[in-house]
Every structure is written in structure tokens, then in C-alpha cells.
Amino acid sequence: MTRAVCPGSYDPATNGHLDIIGRAAGLFDEVVVSVLINKSKKTLFSVEERTEMLREVTAQWPNVRVDSWHGLLVDYCRENDIQAIVKGLRAVSDYDYELQMAQMNHQLTGVETLFMPTNPIYSFLASSLVKDVANYGGDVSTLLPPSILTRLTQRLAERR
Numbered sequence: 001m002t003r004a005v006c007p008g009s010y011d012p013a014t015n016g017h018l019d020i021i022g023r024a025a026g027l028f029d030e031v032v033v034s035v036l037i038n039k040s041k042k043t044l045f046s047v048e049e050r051t052e053m054l055r056e057v058t059a060q061w062p063n064v065r066v067d068s069w070h071g072l073l074v075d076y077c078r079e080n081d082i083q084a085i086v087k088g089l090r091a092v093s094d095y096d097y098e099l100q101m102a103q104m105n106h107q108l109t110g111v112e113t114l115f116m117p118t119n120p121i122y123s124f125l126a127s128s129l130v131k132d133v134a135n136y137g138g139d140v141s142t143l144l145p146p147s148i149l150t151r152l153t154q155r156l157a158e159r160r
């Protein structure tokens with residue numbers, strides 16, 4: 001049984017995230033999409049809301065499950081018998097940081113990190129940018145799954 005984790009904040013998940021998750025689902029017996037719990041980071045959606053949205057938009061892949069974790073990712077991998085971390089790379093600018101994290105994680109426990117180039121149509125996508133554009137009324141309808149677009153629109157309206 002091969003198992004990989006796709007870690008992230010997913011605040012909220014974008015079509016770029018789903019691109020990576022779906023492709024990983026085609027490579028591994030099981031993919032765990034794990035939402036990072038970072039108490040020092042203010043997020044637009046709670047961990048519960050982010051995991052709920054992810055479960056909805058990943059239901060299409062029977063071998064994908066959604067979870068959350070707090071602490072070292074390598075500890076989460078060990079506790080869940082996960083052999084690989086899958087990260088999307090949108091651009092060269094992602095590489096430096098991701099390489100450092102991958103080397104540290106391998107140093108710590110030997111867990112492997114596999115980099116997957118995002119579909120070029122999503123190279124500019126970041127959850128933070130999507131939220132900013134949507135907050136100023138920009139059209140992000142092609143960048144998010146419909147159900148997440150609805151939730152984002154509602155949350156931003158609540159905050160006005």
C-alpha cells in the first residue's frame with residue numbers, strides 16, 4: 001500500500017491544489033490531503049471548514065481522504081505510515097523553500113518528497129491572491145471549484 005500526503009493550508013483550496021491532488025491520486029494507493037493547523041496564523045476559514053470543503057471537492061477520488069495535523073509533518077507521516085510528501089511547484093520561486101524543507105524532512109526521518117509541476121494554467125495561483133482579488137470584486141470563478149467559490153463569496157460578504 002503506497003500512501004502519500006499533500007500538505008497545505010488550503011485556505012481555501014484552489015483548482016491548482018486540486019490539480020496536484022488528482023494527479024497524486026492517480027499515482028498512489030492512497031492520498032491524504034492534510035490541512036496544517038497553525039495557531040499563530042490567522043486564516044479566513046477554520047480548520048473544520050477547510051477540511052469540510054476539501055472533502056466535498058475530493059469526493060470524486062475514492063482513494064483520497066482529508067485530515068489535519070499540528071506539528072512536524074515528518075511525525076505525521078510516521079504516525080500514518082506515509083512514505084512520500086507530494087508538493088506542487090508553480091514556479092522556480094517555489095523551489096528554494098521546498099528544496100530546503102524536503103532536505104530537512106529527509107534528514108529527519110528519510111521521508112521522500114516528490115515535486116510535481118503544476119499545470120501551467122495554474123502557475124499564478126495562490127490562495128492568498130485569490131482571496132485578495134475576490135475581496136475587491138474580481139472574478140475568480142475559473143480558479144476555484146464552484147462550491148468553494150460560493151463559500152468564499154459568502155465569507156467575504158460576512159466580513160464587510
Ligand SMILES: O=C(O)c1ccc2[nH]nc(Br)c2c1
Pocket residue numbers: 014016017020087088089090094118122125126127128
Ligand atoms: O495556494 C498556495 O498558497 C500554494 C502554495 C504553494 C503551492 N505549490 N503548488 C500549489 Br498548486 C501551491 C499553492
